[in-house]
Amino acid sequence: MGDVLLFAAVFLACLVEAVEALTIVVAVGASRSWRSAGLGVAAGLLALAAIVAALGPALTLVPLDALRLVVGGLLLVFGLGWLRKAILRAAGWKPSHDEDAIFARQEAAARLATSGRRWIVTDWYSFTLSFKGVLLEGLEVVFIVLTFGTNQGRVSLAVAGAATAVVLVTAAGFAVRRPLARVPENTLKFVVGVMLTGFGTFWGAEGAGARWPGGDVALLGVLAVVLAAALILTAVLRRSRAAFVSSTTAGRLAGEAR
Secondary structure (H helix, E strand, C coil): CHHHHHHHHHHHHHHHHHHHHHHHHHHHHHHCCHHHHHHHHHHHHHHHHHHHHHHHHHHCCCCHHHHHHHHHHHHHHHHHHHHHHHHHHHHCCCCCCCHHHHHHHHHHHHHHCCCCCECCECCHHHHHHHHHHHHHHHHHHHHHHHHHHHHHCCHHHHHHHHHHHHHHHHHHHHHHCCCCCCCCHHHHHHHHHHHHHHHHHHHHHHHCCCCCCCHHHHHHHHHHHHHHHHHHHHHHHHHHHHHHHHHHHHHHHHHHHC
16 A cells, blocks of 8 residues: 555656646747757756766665655655645635646747757757756656655655656657646646645654554555645635635625715
């Protein structure tokens, strides 16, 4: 069960990051230069490989309890950030993440930007934008893989989850050469936020010396509590949003009647 949850958490989190990186690469590739965008992707992947080579062995030297405490805290910060935005989006207080709109903005900016040749790169703008997109989103993937994998001693399983997500998104995206707008990204971010928060709570407590009743099975209970709290908050905020819209509309109509 622990392996299944670990794979699912890594896969879903990396799926979201891969979709966001793909949107940037496809936008500049379709509007300017696929070759330069591809070189940017390759450079970003090389930079990520260097970071993994440097950080991976170092994490294995950290004592397990200390690692779980640090990783748990980081996952809580990371997961709660995702979960907060997902709850606000689900409740209507924050606009939903729209890959089509982001693609259109990126494509429009790419068409207006000036081109410049440097070394073997014919379009420096396409190269740098693709490089930054892959590197920044990739760093989050590396963080997820290293934290989940080293903490559970299952780096290979975490890598498999991340690789599966990246390969699926890349193949689908370049097959249609459009952003994957049909991927329910807002729902995915909600689920991933719950999973990262649950794992962070579970591992952080273990790192601090707590022992969960039932061992790893208790993780299911933690995830259930986090999910229930998130759904309750969403319902409360959705009602407050509806009340706010209603009062605002009533006030505007009253003002117009005067």
